[in-house]
Amino acid sequence: MLSNAESAMLAEKAKEIRKLSLRMFKEIGKGHVGGAMSIADLLSVLYFKELNINPADPKWADRDRVVLSKGHAGPALYAALALRGYFPEEMCLTLNQPGTMLPSHCDMKRTPGIDMTAGSLAQGFSASIGLALAGKLDAKDYYIYSIIGDGESQEGQIWEAAMLAGNRKLSNLIAFCDNNKMQIDGTTNDVNSIEPIADKWAAFKWNVINCDGHDVNAISEAIAAAKACKDKPSMIILDTVKGKGLPFAEGLVSSHSMNVGADELEAGLAALN
Amino acid sequence: MEFQKDARELRKVYCESLIEAAKKDDRICIVEADLMGANGTKGFAAAFPERTFDVGIAESNMICVAAGLAASGKLPFANSFTPFATRRCFDQVAISVCYTGLNVRICGTDPGISAQLNGGTHMSLEDMAIMRTLPGLTIYEPVDETQLVAAFPQILAHEGPMYIRLFRSNCENVFGNVENYEFKLGKADVLKDGADVAIFCSGLMVTRSLQAAEALAAKGISAAVINVHTLKPLDEECVLKYAEKCGAVVTAENHSVVGALGSAVAEVLAEKCPAVLRRIGVKDIFGEVGKLGYLEKRFGMTSDDIAAAAEDAIAAKK
Numbered sequence: 001m002l003s004n005a006e007s008a009m010l011a012e013k014a015k016e017i018r019k020l021s022l023r024m025f026k027e028i029g030k031g032h033v034g035g036a037m038s039i040a041d042l043l044s045v046l047y048f049k050e051l052n053i054n055p056a057d058p059k060w061a062d063r064d065r066v067v068l069s070k071g072h073a074g075p076a077l078y079a080a081l082a083l084r085g086y087f088p089e090e091m092c093l094t095l096n097q098p099g100t101m102l103p104s105h106c107d108m109k110r111t112p113g114i115d116m117t118a119g120s121l122a123q124g125f126s127a128s129i130g131l132a133l134a135g136k137l138d139a140k141d142y143y144i145y146s147i148i149g150d151g152e153s154q155e156g157q158i159w160e161a162a163m164l165a166g167n168r169k170l171s172n173l174i175a176f177c178d179n180n181k182m183q184i185d186g187t188t189n190d191v192n193s194i195e196p197i198a199d200k201w202a203a204f205k206w207n208v209i210n211c212d213g214h215d216v217n218a219i220s221e222a223i224a225a226a227k228a229c230k231d232k233p234s235m236i237i238l239d240t241v242k243g244k245g246l247p248f249a250e251g252l253v254s255s256h257s258m259n260v261g262a263d264e265l266e267a268g269l270a271a272l273n
Numbered sequence: 274m275e276f277q278k279d280a281r282e283l284r285k286v287y288c289e290s291l292i293e294a295a296k297k298d299d300r301i302c303i304v305e306a307d308l309m310g311a312n313g314t315k316g317f318a319a320a321f322p323e324r325t326f327d328v329g330i331a332e333s334n335m336i337c338v339a340a341g342l343a344a345s346g347k348l349p350f351a352n353s354f355t356p357f358a359t360r361r362c363f364d365q366v367a368i369s370v371c372y373t374g375l376n377v378r379i380c381g382t383d384p385g386i387s388a389q390l391n392g393g394t395h396m397s398l399e400d401m402a403i404m405r406t407l408p409g410l411t412i413y414e415p416v417d418e419t420q421l422v423a424a425f426p427q428i429l430a431h432e433g434p435m436y437i438r439l440f441r442s443n444c445e446n447v448f449g450n451v452e453n454y455e456f457k458l459g460k461a462d463v464l465k466d467g468a469d470v471a472i473f474c475s476g477l478m479v480t481r482s483l484q485a486a487e488a489l490a491a492k493g494i495s496a497a498v499i500n501v502h503t504l505k506p507l508d509e510e511c512v513l514k515y516a517e518k519c520g521a522v523v524t525a526e527n528h529s530v531v532g533a534l535g536s537a538v539a540e541v542l543a544e545k546c547p548a549v550l551r552r553i554g555v556k557d558i559f560g561e562v563g564k565l566g567y568l569e570k571r572f573g574m575t576s577d578d579i580a581a582a583a584e585d586a587i588a589a590k591k
Contacts, residue, residue, distance in 0.1 A: 061346075108344070108373055116344055120368045123337050127369055130341015130349075133326060137302075138345075157365075160334035 002217050006049070010216035013083065014044035015272050018245045020079035022268045024095040024102075025260035031095070032104065034242035034255030036076035038180040038213065039147060042238060043080040045219045046145060055085040058112040064142050065115040065131050069124030070149035070178060071105035072257075078102050078111065086113040122148075122155035125175070129161050132173040132233070143227070146175045151183030153194045159204070165233045166205030173233040174226045175206075178213065180242035182253050201235040213238025247271050274487045276445035276480050279418035284313025284382060284441045286418045290425045291350060292320050298429070299324075300348040304339040306332045312352040312382050313441070333362045339377045340369035348376055348429070354388070355381030355397035355438060359404055370434045371407040378428065380437040384414070385527035386560060386568040387440055387477060396560025402532020404436050405505050412505040413458065414438040414476045419448035420502065423456035431458065438476065445480045447500075461508040467497030470583045471515035471522050475501050475534055478525035478553065478574065485525075485579035496583055501534055512541045516548040521586035523551045525579050530554040549589045551582035 002010065017040040025031035047053075051064045068077050075095055082089045087101075094100040101110045105119025116131070118124030128146035135142055148158060165173055177197060185191050194200070201208045207229040211222040219238070226234030242256070243249030246268045249258065281289075295301040295317070302324035309315045309327065318325040326342075328335045332353055339349040351358065358381040359366065370377045381400060388395040404412055411431060415421040415438075428435065447464065448454050456462075464479070465486055474482040479500050486496040497515055501508065516522055522542065524535040535552035542548050555572045569575050 116341070117368065117373045120364055122333075123340075123365055123369045126334050126337030126365075127341035127344065129334070130338040130343075131345055132341075133338065134342050134345030134347055137323060137347075157331075157333045157337070160328070160331035161337070164328050164331070164334060164338070 002220050007217055010044045010048055013048045014041045014216065016083055017043055017076055017079045019269060019272050020082065020089065020092055021075045022246065022260065022265060024075050024079065024092050026262070026265040027093045028096045029261065030257065030259045031075055032072040032256060033246065033249050033258050033260060034182065034252070035070060035073045035149060035178065035180065037244045037246055037249065038240040038242050039073055039178050040076055040245070041214045041216055042147070042176060042219055043076055045216050045223065047080045047084045049220060050223055052142065055113070058086060062140060062142055065144045067116040067118060067124045067128045067131070067144065067146045068106050069118050069122065069128070069146055070152050071119030071124060074104055074106045077106065081113040121152045122157035122161070126157050126161040128173060128175070129165050129170065132165065132170040133168065135172050136170065142172070144173045146173065148175065148177055150177055150179045150181060150188050150194055150197070153177065153197070154192050162201065162204040162206065169231050170233045171230050174223060175233065175235045177235060177237045178240055179237050180240040182242045182256065184256050186253055197237055205232060207232040207234040209234060209236045211236050211238055213240035214244055245272055274484045276447065278443040279446050281418055282313065282442050283415065283418060283421060283439055283444055286421050287380065287439055288313045288316045290422065291317050294425070294429055295321055295324065298348065300346060302326065302342060302347050302349050304328065304335050304342065304349050304351040306330055306335045306353050306357065308353050311354065312380070314352055332357045333365045336362045336365035336379070337369045340373060340375050343375035343377045348378070350378040350380055352380045352382065354395055355384045355400045356395055359397065359400040363403055367407055371410050374409055374433055376432065377434050378437060379435070380439055382439045382441050384438045384440060384476065386565060386572065386574070387527065388560065389564055389568065390562060392562030393560040398529040398555045398560055399532065401438065401504055401528050401534070402536070405533060405537065409433055410505060411435040411458065411503065412438070413503050416476060416479045416500055416502060417444040417446045417448055419446060419454065420456060423448070423454060424458065427456065427458045440477060447479055447483070459503045459506050459508060461511040462500040462502065463497065464500055465496070465498040467495040467519065469495045469519060469521065470587050471497040471499060471519040472525060472579060472583060473499050473501050473512065473522065473534060473538055474525040475504065475527070477527040481574070481576040482525050482579055484576035485583060488576065488580045489583055494583070494587065504534060504537060507537050507541065509541050512538055513546050516542055516546045520590050521549045521583070523553060523579060523582045523586055525553040527574070528554050529557060531557050549586045551586045553579050553582055
């Protein structure tokens with residue numbers, strides 16, 4: 001259980017992640033707003049409570065690893081990394097500018113704190129299995145946190161990786177499905193439904209936990225439950241809203257990639273404040 | 274010209290070299306997709322079961338799992354048949370292995386027409402072509418046991434991703450006869466000097482090229498035979514030196530003539546030293562089922578075909 005103070009702090013950090021992400025999008029004029037906003041609360045819990053990391057030593061061998069397999073939400077992760085001290089907040093405003101260290105999709109060669117390159121969907125999740133296998137082989141006690149999207153779950157490779165992780169009982173792997181129920185061409189149910197999600201993961205021998213993806217208390221408890229499971233990888237299915245927190249984006253399919261100008265910045269900051 | 278067969282199958286050489294290296298280097302592991310028997314890596318699995326990751330029939334996952342292991346400091350060797358280790362999972366190789374620059378070794382077995390009775394579906398005639406487009410990927414195709422043994426320390430020491438194209442069975446031995454052979458990744462091996470035509474060859478086609486050179490010599494034609502074991506980075510200096518010297522060039526590869534050795538040499542010649550070029554390999558058609566003897570005739574890849582191409586190139590010289 002989080003204390004009231006912790007809970008309030010994490011909710012505040014989630015707001016900061018959203019605000020900084022929004023400023024980043026405004027600076028370049030557009031971006032993957034919807035899927036960044038839907039994971040802001042998760043990133044807050046990870047970076048300001050759960051992760052055993054050292055921003056001064058991003059490649060510390062015993063650190064927890066984070067793989068954002070839905071790599072297009074990179075800007076939200078960059079905001080979290082900056083707020084956690086991996087690099088200055090001003091650097092965030094270089095998002096997608098020429099020569100930037102912060103490209104749309106996560107790149108481990110460019111950005112301090114990025115543990116795996118991702119963006120070609122399902123590959124990051126699959127690489128997470130390799131990270132988890134290496135952790136087990138080396139008898140390390142760090143965790144691999146891997147974040148996929150509901151739309152991304154249409155990729156066959158997700159299930160290749162899921163099958164292996166389940167059979168290998170990779171309990172050091174805690175995955176999240178950002179179930180914001182939308183993808184580029186429409187709602188996930190209309191395009192190619194992945195329901196029943198929980199049953200699928202359970203059938204692949206995972207410990208499945210359903211959770212409100214915008215409630216930092218619920219996310220924190222879900223992670224505790226995942227850590228308590230010692231013989232399976234865990235999949236935490238986050239019930240989320242695409243574009244969460246921004247009135248011009250929330251619940252809209254078009255928020256996947258949208259223009260962000262001065263009006264959107266103002267409206268967004270006003271709503272978040 | 275006759276060649277002795279290697280004492281060991283090349284896949285056995287590969288596996289035994291891996292086992293020896295793994296005894297001293299605990300980073301080394303293998304990632305498999307249900308072809309350990311064919312790839313000859315069961316010995317490694319028996320020696321190091323905890324460092325063997327068979328993901329089942331899922332090559333995309335195999336490549337990305339290998340990338341994850343490499344990102345954790347391991348030195349994974351991911352093994353499958355050439356078509357499944359390249360074209361089946363090309364995006365995974367491109368992004369998770371090459372874009373990241375991770376230390377992954379991908380080994381494709383049964384290259385080109387050596388897939389024989391598995392037929393056209395398993396006959397990779399384009400793997401080198403597609404892999405060559407990936408920045409930072411080193412591409413190596415051993416010729417025989419002697420060369421692979423000589424190359425192994427460099428395969429291990431290399432920083433960055435590598436694709437190894439491995440003939441499975443006993444090769445005809447070439448490098449056992451080379452005195453004081455020193456292998457250098459990225460440096461072509463001149464097996465026979467010559468002045469009238471230069472034959473750049475790889476893998477299976479090296480012995481056939483040497484036989485062609487012998488036949489040409491009987492006609493008074495001096496042919497150089499150069500093994501380009503490292504397709505990428507290409508030894509451009511060597512290509513240019515012999516193109517200038519001979520003015521006529523033949524490439525011979527167990528692959529489509531589109532995109533790999535023939536194309537790589539053509540690019541260098543076109544930009545830096547125009548010379549007459551003839552390419553031996555599969556002529557932009559798909560493979561088919563058959564034994565090696567049939568397939569090399571079917572696709573115009575015999576020593577006679579190489580010799581004829583050499584004479585044709587010489588005749589076309591200005």
